[in-house]
Amino acid sequence: MIIQKSTNPRISNFDPENFSFGNMFIDHMIICEYENGKWGDVKLMPYGPLPFSPAMMGVNYGQACFEGMKAYKDKDGQVFIFRPEKNFARINKSANRLAMPEVTEEIFLGGLKALVDLDRDWIPYGEGNSLYIRPLIFATEEALKARIANKFMFAIVATPAKSYYSEPVAVKISDYYSRAANGGVGSAKAAGNYAASFYPTKLANEEGYEQIIWTDDSTHEYFEESGTMNVFVRINDTIYTPPTSEKILDGVTRDSFIQLAKRRGIDIQIEPISVKKVIEAHKNGTLKEVWGVGTAVVTTVFKAIGYQGERLDLPQLPLEESFALTLQKDLVDIQTNVAEDPFGWRVLVEKNILENA
Amino acid sequence: MIIQKSTNPRISNFDPENFSFGNMFIDHMIICEYENGKWGDVKLMPYGPLPFSPAMMGVNYGQACFEGMKAYKDKDGQVFIFRPEKNFARINKSANRLAMPEVTEEIFLGGLKALVDLDRDWIPYGEGNSLYIRPLIFATEEALKARIANKFMFAIVATPAKSYYSEPVAVKISDYYSRAANGGVGSAKAAGNYAASFYPTKLANEEGYEQIIWTDDSTHEYFEESGTMNVFVRINDTIYTPPTSEKILDGVTRDSFIQLAKRRGIDIQIEPISVKKVIEAHKNGTLKEVWGVGTAVVTTVFKAIGYQGERLDLPQLPLEESFALTLQKDLVDIQTNVAEDPFGWRVLVEKNILENA
Numbered sequence: 001m002i003i004q005k006s007t008n009p010r011i012s013n014f015d016p017e018n019f020s021f022g023n024m025f026i027d028h029m030i031i032c033e034y035e036n037g038k039w040g041d042v043k044l045m046p047y048g049p050l051p052f053s054p055a056m057m058g059v060n061y062g063q064a065c066f067e068g069m070k071a072y073k074d075k076d077g078q079v080f081i082f083r084p085e086k087n088f089a090r091i092n093k094s095a096n097r098l099a100m101p102e103v104t105e106e107i108f109l110g111g112l113k114a115l116v117d118l119d120r121d122w123i124p125y126g127e128g129n130s131l132y133i134r135p136l137i138f139a140t141e142e143a144l145k146a147r148i149a150n151k152f153m154f155a156i157v158a159t160p161a162k163s164y165y166s167e168p169v170a171v172k173i174s175d176y177y178s179r180a181a182n183g184g185v186g187s188a189k190a191a192g193n194y195a196a197s198f199y200p201t202k203l204a205n206e207e208g209y210e211q212i213i214w215t216d217d218s219t220h221e222y223f224e225e226s227g228t229m230n231v232f233v234r235i236n237d238t239i240y241t242p243p244t245s246e247k248i249l250d251g252v253t254r255d256s257f258i259q260l261a262k263r264r265g266i267d268i269q270i271e272p273i274s275v276k277k278v279i280e281a282h283k284n285g286t287l288k289e290v291w292g293v294g295t296a297v298v299t300t301v302f303k304a305i306g307y308q309g310e311r312l313d314l315p316q317l318p319l320e321e322s323f324a325l326t327l328q329k330d331l332v333d334i335q336t337n338v339a340e341d342p343f344g345w346r347v348l349v350e351k352n353i354l355e356n357a
Numbered sequence: 358m359i360i361q362k363s364t365n366p367r368i369s370n371f372d373p374e375n376f377s378f379g380n381m382f383i384d385h386m387i388i389c390e391y392e393n394g395k396w397g398d399v400k401l402m403p404y405g406p407l408p409f410s411p412a413m414m415g416v417n418y419g420q421a422c423f424e425g426m427k428a429y430k431d432k433d434g435q436v437f438i439f440r441p442e443k444n445f446a447r448i449n450k451s452a453n454r455l456a457m458p459e460v461t462e463e464i465f466l467g468g469l470k471a472l473v474d475l476d477r478d479w480i481p482y483g484e485g486n487s488l489y490i491r492p493l494i495f496a497t498e499e500a501l502k503a504r505i506a507n508k509f510m511f512a513i514v515a516t517p518a519k520s521y522y523s524e525p526v527a528v529k530i531s532d533y534y535s536r537a538a539n540g541g542v543g544s545a546k547a548a549g550n551y552a553a554s555f556y557p558t559k560l561a562n563e564e565g566y567e568q569i570i571w572t573d574d575s576t577h578e579y580f581e582e583s584g585t586m587n588v589f590v591r592i593n594d595t596i597y598t599p600p601t602s603e604k605i606l607d608g609v610t611r612d613s614f615i616q617l618a619k620r621r622g623i624d625i626q627i628e629p630i631s632v633k634k635v636i637e638a639h640k641n642g643t644l645k646e647v648w649g650v651g652t653a654v655v656t657t658v659f660k661a662i663g664y665q666g667e668r669l670d671l672p673q674l675p676l677e678e679s680f681a682l683t684l685q686k687d688l689v690d691i692q693t694n695v696a697e698d699p700f701g702w703r704v705l706v707e708k709n710i711l712e713n714a
Contacts, residue, residue, distance in 0.1 A: 021501075021502065022500045022501045022502040023499065023500045023501075023502075025410075025412060025499070029411065031411070047410070048410065049408030049409055049410045050408070050409065050410070050411070051406030051407070051408060051409075052406055052407065052408075052409045053382075053404070053405065053406045053407070053514070054386065054388070054407070054493060054495075054510065054512035054514055055382060055491070055514045058415075058416045058548075059415045059416060059421045059493065059495040059548060060421070060423055060491070060493060060548060060551075061548055061551035061552055061555075062419050062421060062547070062548030062549035062550070062551055062552035062553070063552040063555070064416045064417070064419060064552070066417055096556070097556055098552045098553070098555065098556065099552075099555035099556040099559055132501060134412070134417070134501050136411060136416065136417060138411075138416040142380065142382070143379045143380045144378075144379045144380075144489060144491050144514070144516050145378065145379040145380075146551050146554075146585050146653075147555070148555045148559065153411065155411035157410070157411055157412045157501070159412075159501050174540070176540050177540040177541075178538040178539055178540035178541050179538070179541075180538055180541075181535040181536070181537055181538035181539075181541060181574040182535055182538075182574040182575065183531070183533050183534040183535035183557075183574055184534075184535050184536075184537075184538060184553060184574065185549075185552075185553045190419070190549060190552065190553065191416060191417060191418055191419030191548075191549060191552075192419035192542075192547060192548060192549015192550065192552060192553065193419070193549065194417075194418035194419055194503050195418055195419035195420040195421070195455045195456075195542075195547065195548075195549060196419070196455070196541060196542045196547065196549065197503075198418075198420070198455065198456035198504070198505045199453070199454055199455065199456040200540075202456055202505065217538040217539040217540055217541065217574065217575070218539065218574070218575040228503050296503075
């Protein structure tokens, strides 16, 4: 690893009590470049701009995928990352689907740990606080041909984080716009999937909904995801979530919720969820909770669901009755080292990794 | 317009008799930045890298779309661009679908003409030669939130061009992978659409096919596009091409072919093309030609179609019998000022635009 520490660190200007998420970056970043069929050296360097031409293939043809991860600080100042091997596996799955080169464990996990260790002072302690970490791969070759690029960059950047949403939100079940095609890239964290969702979401916002529950593009009869999250539905005391597929992201938080629900003995069914079933459950009073899960937000509880012009309100359950909030607490307690971790999900970030290497 | 001419032009190193397409850029580029809800000044400046962070939203969330256009030089050295108003309208349609700001005519057409005029010496003269022009819009804001960006860049870069393909190619009808979802972004020239197509195309390449004929993702029973082109099928003496839709790009070359076919009195039907119909026509000997059209290639004739493990060979018709080649010649003759232009498609690029402004 090539190390170039910042000579002008900004950490002294960072107020962990008062910051906004997503546009303040930690002092360093990881960079690794792919050329001539192989990855070069991993570089840990000051965060900042690099020279890219507007002919860069990443912004012309969209070869770009990313991961979202978090590091947490416990009361003793220890730093943990959560299930990083899942993100490592998934970025390579995304890269494959987008015809980009896979990264190695050394590049991804080695770079990640070195970066988080070096900039550990940027991780805010406290409820809901974390460091949001963004590994990504994108095409950097300058060429105007719609073909697989020959040059790529792997990078890790990070920003101090609070929860995206604190309040329950209203969501609209899509009956026209779609997120993913059969035989498409829905299960990849492909950059283009997100851009495609912004306009339909804007339209939903104008109707008074914060997010969209995406449905299958052929019939709009089955739930897929909600916003940028996996979706869970509770009818009576059973939780349902759609199976992962080529259209549905294999979310780390989704998988963690499933395991946590099973540990509590909650009945959880991984099966297609029809819109009809959810609407009927609402009508007959058995629809208890609907929520989304993802790394950035952990959990967003839905307070209302819009469907074909109708707005169906959902009960807001207190923590002790809510599966969504109970499982969220179970998860966050493990992530932040407040609870035991029988799953082995937490990975301690050792101190002084660079010095001890 | 802010003008900064190159102090180190590379034009003297350019050999119009011997160059490869797509990775040699003309001396200048157009840049215009969007911030605080409005576009700034158009800048004409030397082509080259600009500072962008890996946290740039364009490569993280894929808000990026582009156009492909060409400028041609005639025997007298006059320079023409082809139907630029169509590309101007379409980039704004793409921008809308991806929740990006529209550009003005002054930015797009004004920038385009000034750039092509200034670097007119980069346009190679001769059959199949042109300047390939790439306008694009992408999100430049540095932020790790999956939302509409607040900062964008419009750019125009360009590269001397020969035809992509000279030889007929074999194509595979997709029965699994898809290019576009219902309610998705297929009709936008969204960066992500291209990345999504690379891996399926690589698989098709391994089976001996150069491109994929994309079919509808729900049933794979209907033709949509071929590779990055619109697709045409000739059965007996009738041409068929699918109607544009939210899944099918409204191609400028497609529209030009339709008008040119009508002018010649060729029967052309704009209607869904079923795979079944094409396969049956091949079996009974009425399938005469299948081809793709697009700005980069103008026309690619297909010599074989693969479908469910079978390879169906197509006759290779000489120019005087081929609708594909005849219409291609009609089009190129207009583009290059060899023929009259009754449609008003050619737009002359005036000389010394900057000096006369």
